[in-house]
Amino acid sequence: MANPEILSDGVWAALERSMTSRTTSRNVSRRKFLRFCSAMTAALALPLSYTTQVVEALEQTRRPALVWLEFQDCAGNSEAALRASHPGFAEIVLDLLSWNYHETVMAPSGKAAEKSLADTLKDEKGKYIAIVEGSIPMANNGIYCTIGGRTALDLAKEVCSNAYATIAIGTCATFGGLPAAEGGITGAVGVGDAIPGLRLLNLSGCPANGANLAATIVHWLTFKELPATDSLKRPLFAHGDRIHDLCPRRPHYDAGQFVRAWGDEGHRLGWCLYQMGCKGPNANYNCPQVQFNDATGWPIGVGHGCVGCASPKFWDTMTPFYRALPSVPGFGAESTADAFGTGAVAVVAGLTAAHAVGSIIRNQGAKSNGQPKAKKTIEPNQTPARPTEE
Amino acid sequence: MTRIAIDPITRIEGHLRIEVEVQGGVVTDAWSSGTMFRGIELILRNRDPRDAWLFAQRICGVCTTVHALASVRAVENALKITIPENARLIRDLMAGTQLVQDHVIHFYHLHALDWVDVTLALKADPEKTSTLAQSISAWPKSSRTYFKGVQDKLKTFVDSGQLGIFANGYWGHPAYKLPPEANLLAVAHYLEALDFQREFIRIHAVLGGKNPHPQSYLVGGMATALNPNHTATINAEKLGLITKLLKQGADFVSQVYVPDVLAIASFYKDWAAQGTGLGNYMAYGDYASDNQGKPETYFFPRGLILGRDLTKVQDVDHQQIAEYVTHSWYNYGAGDATGLHPWNGETKPNYTGPQPPFELLGDGAKYSWLKAPRYQDNAVEVGPLARVLIAYAKDKPGVKPVVDGILKQLGVDATALFSTLGRVGARAIETQLMINELPKWLGQLEENMGRGDLKIHENSLWEPSSWPKEAQGWGSVEAPRGSLAHWVHIKDGKIENYQAVVPSTWNAGPRDAKGQRGAYEQALIGTPVANPEQPVEILRTIHSFDPCLACAVHVVDPKGREYANIRVV
Numbered sequence: 001m002a003n004p005e006i007l008s009d010g011v012w013a014a015l016e017r018s019m020t021s022r023t024t025s026r027n028v029s030r031r032k033f034l035r036f037c038s039a040m041t042a043a044l045a046l047p048l049s050y051t052t053q054v055v056e057a058l059e060q061t062r063r064p065a066l067v068w069l070e071f072q073d074c075a076g077n078s079e080a081a082l083r084a085s086h087p088g089f090a091e092i093v094l095d096l097l098s099w100n101y102h103e104t105v106m107a108p109s110g111k112a113a114e115k116s117l118a119d120t121l122k123d124e125k126g127k128y129i130a131i132v133e134g135s136i137p138m139a140n141n142g143i144y145c146t147i148g149g150r151t152a153l154d155l156a157k158e159v160c161s162n163a164y165a166t167i168a169i170g171t172c173a174t175f176g177g178l179p180a181a182e183g184g185i186t187g188a189v190g191v192g193d194a195i196p197g198l199r200l201l202n203l204s205g206c207p208a209n210g211a212n213l214a215a216t217i218v219h220w221l222t223f224k225e226l227p228a229t230d231s232l233k234r235p236l237f238a239h240g241d242r243i244h245d246l247c248p249r250r251p252h253y254d255a256g257q258f259v260r261a262w263g264d265e266g267h268r269l270g271w272c273l274y275q276m277g278c279k280g281p282n283a284n285y286n287c288p289q290v291q292f293n294d295a296t297g298w299p300i301g302v303g304h305g306c307v308g309c310a311s312p313k314f315w316d317t318m319t320p321f322y323r324a325l326p327s328v329p330g331f332g333a334e335s336t337a338d339a340f341g342t343g344a345v346a347v348v349a350g351l352t353a354a355h356a357v358g359s360i361i362r363n364q365g366a367k368s369n370g371q372p373k374a375k376k377t378i379e380p381n382q383t384p385a386r387p388t389e390e
Numbered sequence: 391m392t393r394i395a396i397d398p399i400t401r402i403e404g405h406l407r408i409e410v411e412v413q414g415g416v417v418t419d420a421w422s423s424g425t426m427f428r429g430i431e432l433i434l435r436n437r438d439p440r441d442a443w444l445f446a447q448r449i450c451g452v453c454t455t456v457h458a459l460a461s462v463r464a465v466e467n468a469l470k471i472t473i474p475e476n477a478r479l480i481r482d483l484m485a486g487t488q489l490v491q492d493h494v495i496h497f498y499h500l501h502a503l504d505w506v507d508v509t510l511a512l513k514a515d516p517e518k519t520s521t522l523a524q525s526i527s528a529w530p531k532s533s534r535t536y537f538k539g540v541q542d543k544l545k546t547f548v549d550s551g552q553l554g555i556f557a558n559g560y561w562g563h564p565a566y567k568l569p570p571e572a573n574l575l576a577v578a579h580y581l582e583a584l585d586f587q588r589e590f591i592r593i594h595a596v597l598g599g600k601n602p603h604p605q606s607y608l609v610g611g612m613a614t615a616l617n618p619n620h621t622a623t624i625n626a627e628k629l630g631l632i633t634k635l636l637k638q639g640a641d642f643v644s645q646v647y648v649p650d651v652l653a654i655a656s657f658y659k660d661w662a663a664q665g666t667g668l669g670n671y672m673a674y675g676d677y678a679s680d681n682q683g684k685p686e687t688y689f690f691p692r693g694l695i696l697g698r699d700l701t702k703v704q705d706v707d708h709q710q711i712a713e714y715v716t717h718s719w720y721n722y723g724a725g726d727a728t729g730l731h732p733w734n735g736e737t738k739p740n741y742t743g744p745q746p747p748f749e750l751l752g753d754g755a756k757y758s759w760l761k762a763p764r765y766q767d768n769a770v771e772v773g774p775l776a777r778v779l780i781a782y783a784k785d786k787p788g789v790k791p792v793v794d795g796i797l798k799q800l801g802v803d804a805t806a807l808f809s810t811l812g813r814v815g816a817r818a819i820e821t822q823l824m825i826n827e828l829p830k831w832l833g834q835l836e837e838n839m840g841r842g843d844l845k846i847h848e849n850s851l852w853e854p855s856s857w858p859k860e861a862q863g864w865g866s867v868e869a870p871r872g873s874l875a876h877w878v879h880i881k882d883g884k885i886e887n888y889q890a891v892v893p894s895t896w897n898a899g900p901r902d903a904k905g906q907r908g909a910y911e912q913a914l915i916g917t918p919v920a921n922p923e924q925p926v927e928i929l930r931t932i933h934s935f936d937p938c939l940a941c942a943v944h945v946v947d948p949k950g951r952e953y954a955n956i957r958v959v
Binding site: 111142148 | 395396397398399400401402403404405425426427428429430432433434435436437438440441444445448449450451452454495499500503508543547550552554555556557558559560581584585587588589591592594595596597598599600601602603605606608610611613614615616617620621622623631741743744745746747748749844845846847849852923924925929940
């Protein structure tokens with residue numbers, strides 16, 4: 001390979017000028033990249049004037065950039081990302097993407113970290129993916145979350161509005177989550193509510209499954225677009241079906257075989273957890289199929305009910321967690337289970353579906369909030385009312 | 391004199407801001423500020439106490455599980471529920487697994503880049519790295535070919551010009567002392583540890599359904615169904631998987647993590663005199679070997695050491711804890727110089743910091759969302775170093791020989807423990823102790839199952855109708871980052887009040903009424919800063935505590951309601 005050092009400073013300057021349409025940055029990494037390109041040009045036995053084309057061709061193979069912001073979060077989604085296995089976190093961060101900003105794992109702090117963010121915004125404007133973890137506090141001028149002296153909202157607006165797309169990860173970032181539950185005072189909201197109009201994907205869950213994050217990234221890289229979503233902007237591949245419909249314990253539900261006390265015989269035989277408060281009939285998530293931690297297990301599989309953690313306002317609408325969803329006529333009988341279990345039968349204004357009944361009762365008879373009635377998009381009512389059936 | 395703000399402090403959990411004054415190349419004063427809160431305790435009010443653990447667990451997703459455990463223990467303490475032995479064993483297996491995994495992640499992914507210059511790994515001779523690796527460990531991935539492969543991968547990455555999370559690191563800083571071959575070794579193990587943490591924590595998915603935020607806790611026990619003769623429960627196949635993962639964990643800890651810590655420490659012995667800090671250490675203790683949770687049976691003993699005096703370990707009495715808000719963004723009714731017991735506290739927010747965007751926090755009168763907890767008015771440090779020192783000073787069987795052996799290997803005496811390096815070493819020591827212990831607890835669980843004891847939950851007090859009209863209790867955990875406790879007050883079957891004092895509040899909290907600095911602040915005094923633009927030395931000491939700020943900042947009652955009196959039961 002030819003030695004790029006043969007290039008005179010004048011050639012370098014011209015080369016860099018020619019690149020300014022793509023980036024105005026002249027930092028070391030950019031220079032190294034150009035040097036690499038000129039070496040490539042020489043190696044391909046092309047005239048030096050072809051270097052510009054090589055740069056452009058190679059830039060198309062540059063790894064897409066990503067920045068990950070954390071606001072009112074517990075870093076559970078960052079940890080979930082570390083648990084992704086196909087591809088794994090190392091492959092995602094080192095081979096597939098250019099993971100330019102993520103406070104939990106990045107090397108620089110303070111001003112040097114801010115530079116990593118600023119460089120990305122400048123060099124990759126309109127091309128990078130922004131991931132947001134944690135809710136955004138809107139109350140009191142945003143003082144409930146500041147980073148580098150700036151509010152979460154200020155940062156999110158700048159970063160997300162200059163991104164190709166934004167992925168809200170975890171139920172705090174998608175729908176406000178725990179800080180937005182009743183009793184919270186920080187004015188916490190999800191990204192979509194804080195900054196309307198973004199190209200947004202809601203990768204919900206508490207935390208989101210790392211496998212679903214990996215799948216979203218692969219989807220984007222493979223199909224050059226974000227996955228299709230439900231009405232809550234959640235990917236259909238992860239939220240297209242109800243847990244209840246995919247649950248391996250479903251035959252026990254249909255047969256009326258229920259756990260009635262923790263550790264009882266039914267519990268030791270893997271029976272249905274509906275009576276113990278399982279919210280599987282009320283939740284759309286792919287946990288039964290994908291499971292967690294490299295398909296090692298999932299909550300219902302281990303013997304605890306679902307809490308509906310990917311649903312808006314689940315801290316208010318799904319609680320008390322150990323109260324069984326309200327019963328409906330014929331509940332538990334095999335002959336009628338399908339009628340409200342699979343949604344195959346027309347849902348009459350949400351009144352016959354177990355999940356909808358649950359929502360309505362939990363919200364003291366509040367009227368439907370107008371969410372689509374299609375099976376794939378039925379979700380708990382978003383009204384932030386606290387359960388009152390104590 | 392230069393005042394520097396470092397915000398965000400990265401490679402931690404949460405939002406931490408450090409401001410320091412630097413004079414003549416050393417830190418002369420420091421301020422630690424938590425800059426985010428959520429108000430989880432407020433959200434917990436009026437809810438079913440059996441639900442509380444799911445909420446409290448979300449205090450932190452890094453030390454996931456420990457807040458769930460503190461929560462169920464607090465409620466069980468209030469309701470006087472004794473959990474079955476199997477539930478205790480499953481909980482301890484999960485907490486111990488968490489501790490091991492968390493410490494490994496901390497060392498490689500949160501702390502190592504303060505000691506390891508990734509770019510220097512490119513200059514290493516893979517042959518020399520191989521020789522180094524084989525001289526410190528029997529870990530099989532140690533050939534020249536292996537390290538050459540890692541180096542080639544790194545070179546491809548660097549040549550791409552897209553450095554991602556490694557961009558703008560403090561590479562080339564004179565504080566980096568490792569030779570190239572050690573840097574390459576560390577980079578290889580950084581990558582291996584990414585695989586390890588993912589694999590090892592599958593134990594949580596077996597016992598808890600998932601990680602982060604396992605979902606199998608119950609007030610009164612666990613929901614982890616046991617049945618050796620069923621496919622959907624903990625059976626021999628699942629026990630076999632846990633056994634295998636524990637074995638892999640033991641191999642990784644003893645052949646990779648611990649040797650790496652010792653090897654890297656040997657190049658940084660000067661850091662055994664840095665970050666010395668408060669010299670006061672506290673641990674509630676944890677991992678009882680009886681179901682009543684008696685402190686005298688703790689695997690991690692309880693105790694308090696003041697003034698680095700290892701000859702005297704005092705007992706810990708929760709009633710001696712008081713929290714100050716003198717320098718926190720709150721007011722107290724009786725004046726901000728007052729210290730209040732956590733069960734008798736009040737929290738009235740009073741944000742007096744600068745309006746964002748801001749460059750510096752200002753005069754420092756109030757500068758954090760963290761309160762300042764004190765024990766008998768002493769600022770104390772909690773965490774692995776406190777636990778190891780207390781076990782060492784109490785001569786807990788099995789601890790002293792390990793600690794002395796490591797001190798001897800490094801050629802330092804016990805005073806070296808009171809330092810930044812001491813915190814790093816103590817974390818590795820207790821990881822080794824824990825990974826040795828975990829198979830024993832699994833063995834006890836297997837033995838119980840073999841005898842037909844499948845009980846995992848105490849049902850008699852599950853229904854709120856069986857509870858007293860009013861009850862209060864507390865639950866403590868030795869979390870990876872240190873001593874954690876939750877307090878709960880239950881009234882009419884609901885949570886009347888909920889309070890948590892967590893490890894990073896002890897360590898990262900601000901000054902108190904007397905102006906005594908918190909643990910981070912004190913540890914930073916005297917830290918050299920070669921280049922204020924690249925404060926890698928400050929990060930070393932801060933990271934040695936393994937900060938977790940989401941845990942620390944969550945206590946707020948903006949309406950100024952007083953917490954009801956809670957008597958610690």
